[in-house]
Structures are given as C-alpha cells and as structure tokens.
Amino acid sequence: MSDLETTTQPDASSTALITSIIEDLFSYSTIRRRRILEYYFFPDAVLTSPVMSTEGVLNIQYVYTVWQALNRQEPTITNIVFDGRTAVVHLTQHLSPCIFPRFVRLQVPAITTLHFRETERDSGLLKIYKQEDSWTVEGLIQSVPLVSFWYNHVLRVVMGKLVTTTGDLLDAAFTHARRMSLRGREIQRVGRDMAVENMERLEKYRTSLHENYIDGVRGREECYIQELDVPYREDHPDLIDGTIDLED
Template sequence: MSDTGSDAQISPSALIKNIVEDLFSYNTIKRRRILEYYFFENASLSSPVMSTDGVLNIQYVYTVWQAMNRTEPTINNIVFDGHTAVIHLTQHISPCIFPSFISLQVPAITTLHFKETDPDSGLLKIYSQEDSWTLEGLLQSVPLISFWYDHVLRLIMGKLVTTTGDLLDAALQQAEKMTQRGQDIQRIGRDMAIENMEKLDVYKSDLHENYLKGIRNWRESCTSDDQQQQQLLRDQLLYQT
C-alpha cells in the first residue's frame, strides 16, 4: 500500500478506512491528498451515468457532486481483500438549490481496485473506481415511488408470480400423471404381448403334438385295416380249400 508519513505506522485495514473516509469527505484538502497519493495518474472513475479518466477529472467529479449535495455520504461497511475494496454507503441526495428538507437516501456501492505501482514492490494504488446503485435503492429513495413500489408493485408482482407458479405446478403435475399413465399403458401392452406370445407358443406346441398324434393314429388305423384284410383273405383261402 502506498503510504505517506504516519500512514506507514497503521494497519492496512485502518489505512483503507482512512483512505475511504477522506475520499468521500467534503474536506477538499483530505480528498485531494487521497487522489494525489493513492490514485494512479490515469485512474478511471465509472458510474451508471458517466465515466472519466485521470485524477484531475475525478477530482472535478467529486467537486460537482459536493456542490449538488449538502451532506457527505454515510459509510456503512468496508471490505478489503488485499486488492479490492468494496464500500457500502448511503448517498444523501440533497441539491443545494432545493430546500434542506428535500433529501433522498440512496444506497450505493463503490468498488476500488488496487494494483502494485511496480512489480513486486508491495506498494498499492487505486487504478479504478466503480460506483453503482441498485434499482431498488433508487426506487425506495423517493417517498411516493417507494410507497407505490412496496405496497402496490411488489404485492401485484408477488400475486402474479405465485399465481403463475400455481398454474405451472398444476400443469407439471398433470403432465407427470399423463406420463405415468402412458408408462402404465405401455407396460400393460408389453405384458399382454408377452402373455399372448406365450399362449401362441403353447398353442403351436399343442397343435404340433395333435398333428403328430393324428399321424400316428392314422398310421395305426391303416395298419389295422391291412391286417384285417389279410386275415379275411387267409380265412377265404382256408374256406375254399
């Protein structure tokens, strides 16, 4: 981490906290110090509505933002993993041209990306700042819109989604039943086909046996008739003699 003076004597987490607090502070001297010592000269700043490059341009953006709002943002949480700092904060949107009671509280997230100034130097500086706001946060920051969003839109969408889910669930259950019935019909048809094939095999076997039995009976009948005729012939010959 790049350091100056007493910054070298404090822990990294405390240093990050000081950097973030001074960066979002409305004290222009503190903010300019952070931009000069802890930002790369060609650092970039991006948000949902704009983007710019260069420390000087970033300083101008902060100056305009401060002029538009009476109160500096509230820092809620800071998470730093060694190369990226994620800051959860609340922006107090209250342009100076409006009465002081007009103020919108907009949740925002700022991400600061660090990298080493030189390879293996161990000194980190910010090369990119990304500001983001959630749609939900923007909607809930406006009183009338937030009421409509919480009590009308979200309820209607909840009803719509649950009703759609109920219809889809019923359709899926019916499809599962139809699939099961189809499988049952297919299984019954297969079982019937197997049973009929077995019966056909038995019928073929019986038919073959009956055929062979008929042939044997026919042969036996023919043999018996021949024997009777031969016996008659012998009897006639004996009678004639």
C-alpha cells in the same frame, strides 16, 4: 506515507489504513479529500459511474466538488470490504441539493469499488487506478417516498402474485405431464407383458396342435392297418389269434 503498503492478505493495519483513506475520500473536508487524491491515486486514475466517466486526479476532484454541492450531508459508509487489491464500499448518499428546502432529501444506496495496483513491479506499494461508482434501480426507486410506496405495496405484490400464479400453472402442467408419462410407460409395460403372454400361449397351442396332428396320423395308420387285417382273417378262418390250427 504516500503509498499503501500491503499484501494480498491484508492485516489489521492495512485494513485500518484503507478505512481511513475511504473516510477521508468521502469527507466534505477539501483538504483531507485532496490529500487522498494526490497521494493515493495514480495521476491518470479513472472515475466511472452509470451517468459519466472522467480521467485524471484533477477532474475527479471537480466531480467530488459538484457532488458535495448537491448534498448537504456527507455519505454514510455502512461497510468496507478489502481483499488486498480491491476495496468495495457500501454507502448511502443523502441527496439534498442546496437550492431545495432541507426537508427535500433522498437516501440512495450506492456502491463504490476502488481498484488498486502496484506502483512498480514487486514493490508492494499500492495506489488506486480506478474508481467505479454504481447504484441500483431499486435503490433509486426506494429513495423516492411515493414511488417507493407504490413499488413496495403495489408493483411487488402484483408481480409476486403473477409469478406465483404462473408457477402454480406450470407446476400443474409439469405434474400432469409427468403422470401421463408414467401412465404411458405403465401401458407400454402391460402391453409388452400381454404380448409375451400371448406368444407363450401361441407356442403352447402350436405345440399341442403338432402333438394332436401326430396322434391323428398315428391313429389313422392304426385304423388303416386294422382295416387291412380284417378281410385277411375272414379269408383265413383257421388263423386264430395269430396261430394256425393244423389238423391231424
């Protein structure tokens, strides 16, 4: 079968077929790899990586030939994930050019993503139309012994302390700002309560002042009446306690 027949929810058989395709694609057997490229790749398939891009099955085959010359050992496939349209392959490349001694070897973690599409609409037959090879900067650094030691034991440690120290300072600043905000709200609440209390006291004082004023006015009126009444009694001694003594 030259096409991959599967659904969007792959079963065990399609998963096994995908695994077989990927293993043959990355094998150092020219016959097995060529069969995969001819039968399971579109003729105009594209291969991309961080450093290059090419189109066409024949050019992709040339790329694999060069890559094989740079590595004495086949890449090690560590995990394959297939969702019915995309296969993500986690692998380790063993960089060991033939022109160098065998002990010169770099292990670089890499990820290859294979994109599938139907050969015809609603046919259910899939082929690969794009291959994306990628690797991380960390993976490249970890592959070099001296650089990886410096990266793990110096750079990471220093950056970790720098970030944690910065975080400590920011946390202290945020905590202080939060406390200041709470203190400001508390002062505002106390000031508002004092203002309300003073307004209530002022209202009571104004009411008391008004009452005292009314009492004072009434007292002056009573005193004025009494002052007017005393001369009248002196001029009329016969007026006793509001009565007139009539002589016989």
